[in-house]
Amino acid sequence: MDTIYGKEALVVFSGGQDSTTCLYWALSHFSKVHTVTFGYGQKHSKEIECAKKIAEKAGVSFRYMDMSFIASLGRNSLTDTSIKMDEAVPDGSFPNTFVPGRNLFFLSAAAVYAREIGVSHLVTGVSQTDFSGYPDCRDQFIKSLNVTLNLAMESQFVIHTPLMWIDKAQTWELADSLGVLELVRTETLTCYNGIQGDGCGHCPACRLRMEGLQKYLSKRQSRCSR
Ligand code: ZN
Numbered sequence: 744m745d746t747i748y749g750k751e752a753l754v755v756f757s758g759g760q761d762s763t764t765c766l767y768w769a770l771s772h773f774s775k776v777h778t779v780t781f782g783y784g785q786k787h788s789k790e791i792e793c794a795k796k797i798a799e800k801a802g803v804s805f806r807y808m809d810m811s812f813i814a815s816l817g818r819n820s821l822t823d824t825s826i827k828m829d830e831a832v833p834d835g836s837f838p839n840t841f842v843p844g845r846n847l848f849f850l851s852a853a854a855v856y857a858r859e860i861g862v863s864h865l866v867t868g869v870s871q872t873d874f875s876g877y878p879d880c881r882d883q884f885i886k887s888l889n890v891t892l893n894l895a896m897e898s899q900f901v902i903h904t905p906l907m908w909i910d911k912a913q914t915w916e917l918a919d920s921l922g923v924l925e926l927v928r929t930e931t932l933t934c935y936n937g938i939q940g941d942g943c944g945h946c947p948a949c950r951l952r953m954e955g956l957q958k959y960l961s962k963r964q965s966r967c968s969r
Contacts, residue, residue, distance in 0.1 A: 911955025
């Protein structure tokens, strides 16, 4: 694939399906790619180990930043072991897996770091299509923050969101087209219960991921058998 942007990019990287797909998307579009992984007080620090391993394998720089103060600001079931995780989206509300402010803090910190290393392209795996009602995954928020970051640092950041308008099945399709379907399937960690690869199978993240994979694989199968 041709390098479209020809410049360097910083990927906000968690070691999950979406950001790993974004990492390989960035590798196919930019001449050099960096990653930054954030600790936000998540129960499963294994996510961070997965991210580090994938970054090493991809041959990109890996920077870890501790932002665990986020967990002390607002309660949610991803950081607080005393809260039972919502397995479905409650009516008119967010599931308690929503970490308020997470993408706001992550992208702001990523932009400061990007500026420091002379990078203006930021890549994040947020998606409005399959999102669980999280407001900080919406296109409107990203565009608004992009303007704010530029004003805050008098910079020309461009936030790229390759997954914004595609669903989980199409995210698997994108990984496949980038030649990393198996890598994403086996080496990433999306599960809220901290199990790598296909995960626990019943948490909302696993269900969404597996439904998407099955949908994509059956589409690919029907294409091949035609
Ligand atoms: Zn799970």
